[in-house]
Amino acid sequence: MATTIDFSRYPLTGWYPGHMLKAGRQMQASLKLVDLVVELLDARIPGSSRNPIFDQLFRGRPTFILLNKADLASPRVSREWTASLRKEGKKVVFLDARDTRQTLELVPAWRRAALAERSKGRTALNRPLRIMIVGIPNVGKSTLINRLVASKRAAVGPKPGVTRHNQWIRLKGDVELLDTPGVLWPRIDSKEHELKLALCGSIREETVGPELLADYAWAQLSRQDQRDVAWDTYGLEKCPETPDAFLEAIGRRRGLLRAGGAVDPAQSAAILIKEIRDGRLGRLSFDPSPA
Ligand SMILES: Nc1nc2c(ncn2[C@@H]2O[C@H](COP(=O)(O)OP(=O)(O)OP(=O)(O)O)[C@@H](O)[C@H]2O)c(=O)[nH]1
Ligand SMILES: [Mg+2]
Known part of the structure; x- marks a missing residue:
C-alpha cells in the first residue's frame, strides 16, 4: 500500500508580493483603454490557474480564454475540460504559444470580438485595436506576444515574475497588445x-x-x-x-x-x-x- 500525505497540514505561504497588487491596479486602470482581454490559463491546471480577481476586475468585458502549454497537458483530460468550459459559454482554445501557426490563427477572432465591442461605443474608434493579455505568472503571456509580432520584444523566462511592467507592443496592421505582469491573488486557500x-x-x-x-x-x-x-x-x-x-x-x-x-x-x-x-x-x- 503506497503512502498518502496530508498536504493540508503544511502552512500556506500566502505569497502575494507587492508588485502583483500594483500590477492588478494597473490592469484595472488599463481596462478603459482596451477593447478585449485575453486570459491565459495553464492547460495542465485549467481550474487552478484561473485568477478569481479577474472575474471581478473584467466583469462584463469580452474575454477570451487560452489554455496555454497544451503540449504539456494530458490530451484526454484537456478534451474533458474543453467540453466543460464550453458548457459555461466560454470560448476555449488549447494552445502551444511557441507555435507560430497556432498563434496566428487567434488574431482574426480577436479582431472580430474587439470590433464588435467598439461598435457598442465603449472605446474610441480612431485608434488601433487594443488587446490586454493577462494571466498568472509564467503561463506564457510574453511568449505568445513575441510569437505574434515575430520578434523578441517582450522578456520571457522559465520562472515567475519575468514581466514587471505593462508594455504595449504593436502588431502589424492596426492591433496593439498589452503585455502585463503575471498576478496571483491575495489568499490561495x-x-x-x-x-x-x-x-x-x-x-x-x-x-x-x-x-x-x-x-x-x-x-x-x-x-x-x-x-x-x-x-x-x-x-x-x-x-x-x-x-x-x-x-x-x-x-x-x-x-x-x-x-x-x-x-x-x-x-x-x-x-x-x-x-x-x-x-x-x-x-x-x-x-x-x-x-
Ligand atoms: N512547453 C511550453 N512552454 C511554453 C509555452 N509558452 C511559454 N512557454 C515557456 O514558459 C516560460 C514562461 O514564459 P513567459 O512568456 O515568460 O511567461 P509569462 O506569462 O510572460 O510570465 P511572467 O512575465 O513571469 O508572468 C518560458 O520558458 C517559455 O518558453 C507553451 O505553450 N509550451
Ligand atoms: Mg511575461
Missing part, C-alpha cells in the same frame, strides 16, 4: 492549490520548499493513470511506493551521489521538478477532469 501552482512554475519552488514540492509531485504522479507517465525516464516501471524511494531511484539513475555514495535527495528533487515542468515525464494534467 489550500496547500494543494499552492503546490499545483508551484509544480507548474507559477510560484517559485523555493517559496514552497523544493522537497515538499517533490513529495507533492510524487503524490500527483502516483494518482495519474500509470500508463500516461514516462517512468522509463528514470529507469522505472511504475510509481515507487514512497517519495523517498522515488528520489532515491532518480538519484541513482542520474548519479546524484554525495561523498560516500548516498543519494542527495535535494538534487533529485530539483531534477524531478524541472523535468516534470519540461514534459520529460509525459503529458500530464494536475487538475482532475471537471465533474
Whole structure:
C-alpha cells in the first residue's frame, strides 16, 4: 500500500508580493483603454490557474480564454475540460504559444470580438485595436506576444515574475497588445492549490520548499493513470511506493551521489521538478477532469 500525505497540514505561504497588487491596479486602470482581454490559463491546471480577481476586475468585458502549454497537458483530460468550459459559454482554445501557426490563427477572432465591442461605443474608434493579455505568472503571456509580432520584444523566462511592467507592443496592421505582469491573488486557500501552482512554475519552488514540492509531485504522479507517465525516464516501471524511494531511484539513475555514495535527495528533487515542468515525464494534467 503506497503512502498518502496530508498536504493540508503544511502552512500556506500566502505569497502575494507587492508588485502583483500594483500590477492588478494597473490592469484595472488599463481596462478603459482596451477593447478585449485575453486570459491565459495553464492547460495542465485549467481550474487552478484561473485568477478569481479577474472575474471581478473584467466583469462584463469580452474575454477570451487560452489554455496555454497544451503540449504539456494530458490530451484526454484537456478534451474533458474543453467540453466543460464550453458548457459555461466560454470560448476555449488549447494552445502551444511557441507555435507560430497556432498563434496566428487567434488574431482574426480577436479582431472580430474587439470590433464588435467598439461598435457598442465603449472605446474610441480612431485608434488601433487594443488587446490586454493577462494571466498568472509564467503561463506564457510574453511568449505568445513575441510569437505574434515575430520578434523578441517582450522578456520571457522559465520562472515567475519575468514581466514587471505593462508594455504595449504593436502588431502589424492596426492591433496593439498589452503585455502585463503575471498576478496571483491575495489568499490561495489550500496547500494543494499552492503546490499545483508551484509544480507548474507559477510560484517559485523555493517559496514552497523544493522537497515538499517533490513529495507533492510524487503524490500527483502516483494518482495519474500509470500508463500516461514516462517512468522509463528514470529507469522505472511504475510509481515507487514512497517519495523517498522515488528520489532515491532518480538519484541513482542520474548519479546524484554525495561523498560516500548516498543519494542527495535535494538534487533529485530539483531534477524531478524541472523535468516534470519540461514534459520529460509525459503529458500530464494536475487538475482532475471537471465533474
Ligand atoms: N512547453 C511550453 N512552454 C511554453 C509555452 N509558452 C511559454 N512557454 C515557456 O514558459 C516560460 C514562461 O514564459 P513567459 O512568456 O515568460 O511567461 P509569462 O506569462 O510572460 O510570465 P511572467 O512575465 O513571469 O508572468 C518560458 O520558458 C517559455 O518558453 C507553451 O505553450 N509550451
Ligand atoms: Mg511575461
